[in-house]
Amino acid sequence: xxxxxxxxxxxxxxxxxxxxxxxxxxxxxxxxxxxxxxxxxxxxxxxxxxxxxxxxxxxxxxxxxxxxxxxxxxxxxxxxxxxxxxxxxxxxxxxxxxxxxxxxxxxxxxxxxxxxxxxxxxxxxxxxxxxxxxxxxxxxxxxxxxxxxxxxxxxxxxxxxxxxxxxxxxxxxxxxxxxxxxxxxxxxxxxxxxxxxxxxxxxxxxxxxxxxxxxxxxxxxxxxxxxxxxxxxxxxxxxxxxxxxxxxxxxxxxxxxxxxxxxxxxxxxxxxxxxxxxxxxxxxxxxxxxxxxxxxx
Numbered sequence: 001x002x003x004x005x006x007x008x009x010x011x012x013x014x015x016x017x018x019x020x021x022x023x024x025x026x027x028x029x030x031x032x033x034x035x036x037x038x039x040x041x042x043x044x045x046x047x048x049x050x051x052x053x054x055x056x057x058x059x060x061x062x063x064x065x066x067x068x069x070x071x072x073x074x075x076x077x078x079x080x081x082x083x084x085x086x087x088x089x090x091x092x093x094x095x096x097x098x099x100x101x102x103x104x105x106x107x108x109x110x111x112x113x114x115x116x117x118x119x120x121x122x123x124x125x126x127x128x129x130x131x132x133x134x135x136x137x138x139x140x141x142x143x144x145x146x147x148x149x150x151x152x153x154x155x156x157x158x159x160x161x162x163x164x165x166x167x168x169x170x171x172x173x174x175x176x177x178x179x180x181x182x183x184x185x186x187x188x189x190x191x192x193x194x195x196x197x198x199x200x201x202x203x204x205x206x207x208x209x210x211x212x213x214x215x216x217x218x219x220x221x222x223x224x225x226x227x228x229x230x231x232x233x234x235x236x237x238x239x240x241x242x243x244x245x246x247x248x249x250x251x252x253x254x255x256x257x258x259x260x261x262x263x264x265x266x267x268x269x270x271x272x273x274x275x276x277x278x279x280x281x282x283x284x285x286x287x288x289x290x291x292x293x294x295x296x297x
Contacts, residue, residue, distance in 0.1 A: 014120045014121070015041070017038050017118065017121065017123060018036070018038060020035070020036075020037055020116065020123040020124070020125055021035040021036070021125060022124065022125050022126060023125070023126050023128075024099060024125055024126070024127045024128070025127075025128050025130075026099065026100070026101040026127065026128070026129045026130070027101065027129075027130055027132070028086075028101055028103065028104030028110070028129050028130045028131050028132030028133075029101075029103070029104075029132040029133060029272075029273060030100065030101065030102065030273055031100070031101050031129070031130070032098060032099065032100040032101070033098070033099055034096050034097065034098045034099075035096070035097050035099070035125070036095055036096060036097075037095060037096070037097050037116060037123075038095065038118075039073075039074070039092075039094070039095055041118050041119070042073045042116060042117070042118060043073060043117045043118060043119050044073060044116075044117040045073070045076075045079060045090065045114065045115070045116055045117070046114075046115045046117065047081045047088070047112055047113065047114055047115070048112070048113045048115075049083070049086075049110060049111065049112045049113070050110070050111045051083070051085065051086070051106055051110055051111075051193070052083035052084070052085065052086075052192070052193055054083060055081060055082060055083035055086075056081075056082055056083070057079060057080070057081050058079070058080045058082075059071050059076045059078075059079055060076070060077060060078040060079070060080070061075050061076070061077055062077040062078075064078075076092055077091065077092055077093070078090070078091050078092065079092070081112070082274075082276065083193065084105075084135070084191075084193040084194075084269070084271075084278045085103070085104070085105040085106050085135060085193045085196050085271075086101070086102075086103050086104045086105065086106065086110055086129065086271075087101075087102040087103045087271060087273075087274040087276055088100070088101055088102070088112060088127070088129070089102060090114070099114070099127065101129045101132075102271070102273045102274035103132055103133075103271040103272060103273045103274050103276070104129045104130065104131050104132045105131075105132060105133065105134050105135040105196045105197075105271060105272070106131050106193075106196055107131055107134075107195075107196060108131055109128055109129060109130055109131060110128070110129040110131070111126065111127070111128055111129075112126075112127040112128075112129065113125070113126055113127070114127060132272070132273070133272040133273070134196050134197065134198045134272075135196055135197045135198070135269045135270060135271055135272070135278075136197070136198060136199045136269065136270055136272065137197060137198075137199030137200075137201055137221075137267050137268070137269050137280075138199075138268050138269065138270050138277070139267060139268045140201050140202070140265055140266070140267040140268075141265060141266050141267075142204065142213065142263045142264070142265050142284065143263060143264040143265065143266070144211075144263065146263070146264050147204075147211065147261055147262065147263035147264075148261070148262045148263075149211055149259070149260065149261045149262075150259075150260045150261075151257060151258070151259060151260065152257070152258040152259075152260050152287065153255055153256070153257050153258070154255070154256050154258065155253050155254070155255050155256075155295075156175075156253055156254040156255075156256065157253070158251055158252070158253050158297075159173075159251070159252055159253065159254075160249060160250070160251050161242070161244055161249070161250045161252075162244075162248075162249050162250075163244040163245065163246060163247065163248050163249075163250075164247065165246060165247075166246050166247070167246055168243055168244065168245055168246060169243075169244045170241050170242065170243055170244060171241070171242050171244050171250070172239050172240070172241050172242075173239065173240050173241075173242060173252075173254065173294060174236075174237070174238065174239050175238060175239075175240060175254040175256065175292040175294065176234070176235050176236050176238055176256065176289050176292060177236060177237075179234070179236065179256055179289040180228040180229060180230060180234070180289070181205075181228070181229055181230065181231050181233075181234055181286065181287065181288040181289065182226050182227065182228050182229075182285075182286070182287050183203045183219055183221065183226070183227050183229070183284065183285065183286050184224070184225065184226045184227070184284070184285045185201075185221050185223050185224070185265070185267075185282065185284055186223075186224055186282045186283045186284075186285065187223055187224065187280050187281070187282040188281060188282040188283060190224060190282075194223045194224065194280065195222075195223065195224065197222070197223045197269050197280075198220070198221065198222050198223075199220070199221060199269075200218040200219065200220050200221075201218060201219060201221060201267075202214055202215055202217070202218055202219075203217075203218075203219050203231075203284070203286060204261055204263060204284065204286050205231055205233045205286070205288060206233060206259040206261070206288045206290055207233050211259070211261045211263075211286075214231060214233075216232070217231055217232065219231075223280075231288070233288060234288065234289055235289065235290070235291070236289075238292070240292075240294055242294065242296070250296065251296070251297040252294055252295060252296045252297065253294075253295045254292055254293070254294055254295070255292060255293040255294075255295055256289055256292050257289075257290050257291045257292060257293070258287050258288060258289055258290060259287070259288050259290045260285075260286070260287045260288075261284075261285070261286050262283055262284075262285055263283070263284050263286075264281070264282070264283055264284075265281070265282060265283065265284045266279065266280075266281050267279070267280045267281075267282075268280070
């Protein structure tokens with residue numbers, strides 16, 4: 001008896017998905033693009049980016065109800081992928097995904113990978129978002145009850161004035177001409193996205209032998225950077241006249257006296273397009289030239 005055995009190749013019964021558009025470029029101030037996708041069998045949509053590890057993803061129904069982690073993707077009508085310097089939304093309608101960049105406050109292009117999980121396979125799209133407008137400080141409040149003030153003294157380099165004549169002359173010294181006030185807004189704890197925050201704020205100043213809020217002037221700042229500026233309280237035009245005797249040399253130094261304050265703050269920063277707000281706490285450091293002594297050898 002002869003037995004005949006036949007063999008057949010195993011067949012993959014999983015459906016083949018049409019290709020997903022894999023490279024998407026968006027303007028950072030509201031750019032949008034709609035692409036086709038396969039909704040049947042979709043289990044999840046997830047995102048990663050090269051800028052912020054703490055970005056969050058939220059899922060919503062058509063009426064705006066936020067869905068929990070055990071959501072059914074068939075119920076999802078909108079996804080919000082956000083971090084302090086950017087907000088990306090994905091609207092789902094039928095077999096269309098509309099991807100919109102509300103903000104990219106980074107100083108560079110943002111690269112996002114969107115992954116569509118079907119269980120047996122993944123589809124990915126690489127999204128490049130150009131940089132948009134920076135984030136701004138909208139409010140700042142100072143905790144004066146916990147402010148710490150101090151006085152600093154610094155000596156300039158030694159200076160020399162000569163009188164080769166037969167009569168007494170004078171030399172005018174502007175002791176604070178090259179001095180500036182400085183302010184530094186230090187977030188605590190500092191996070192990398194905060195480098196993109198800028199704004200014009202009212203800062204403390206030393207007037208009438210005390211620190212208070214200067215409500216009449218604003219200073220343009222970048223978070224965590226020391227900014228030099230002149231305020232109305234800086235006596236930069238002050239001068240002193242020294243007598244210089246005939247056939248003499250006068251050597252002198254200027255002792256500049258600075259007032260210094262360290263005051264806690266609470267601020268709010270905002271994305272320019274989405275209007276998403278983020279709180280920041282930290283310390284404001286201000287150093288202001290206040291007075292001087294001329295020291296003659």
